[in-house]
Amino acid sequence: MSDENKAEQPLEKMPLPQVTFSTFVMSLASSALVHLGEVPEPETGQMMPSLPVAKHTIDILAMLQEKTGNCLDPDETQLLEGLLYDLRMKYVVKNK
Template sequence: MGEEDKGFVIKDRRRFSEDAPASEEAAPRTDPEPEAETRKARTDAEPKAGERQPPLPEVNFSTFVFSLATSALLHLGDLADPMTGQTSVNLPLAKQTIDILGMLEAKTRGNLDDEETNLLSNLLYELRMKFVAAGKK
């Protein structure tokens, strides 16, 4: 019974860096610049005192599809980044977003109403045409 009442201590002897002794933990790297940039971006995105943010749209299938389509248009360079105001082209990300919409179309086939089906198929057609055109540039 005496031995069962005693606790035990576990010491972690793994090395987290080559030149640090086993008992020391590697100090986490702190880079003040990304922290400051994150803080600045967060404060820029927050509404100023007295400003009202417009209400967010209702979340439904159509707004979700529009959100993904907007992301694809941003990556195709058709829309400017709202934070920087600059456009940039990133075809792999645009393709991934278009493929996600295609997967949604396949997985929801037969479960959407006519309006949602038409919205998704028309958006996919337009995005695919824009992707092909962007690939030729």
């Protein structure tokens, strides 16, 4: 299927990525970005900022970091640390 045809498909018809810890964390981070007002909501294309929901999602990522401790491989650890840093900095800027 060409990229052009994929773009025309509704989101619910598009194939989903394999579920891994990294894709799960990226999904949460994407949600946080939507609620920070950094990117539009995928289904509507509208900006949907909500700082309390963004903070809640960031807190979920922080809890995952704490609970997974030494169980992650180095790439997963780096991904989670980097996402948390970036999201926290964006939250601080938005919350001023």
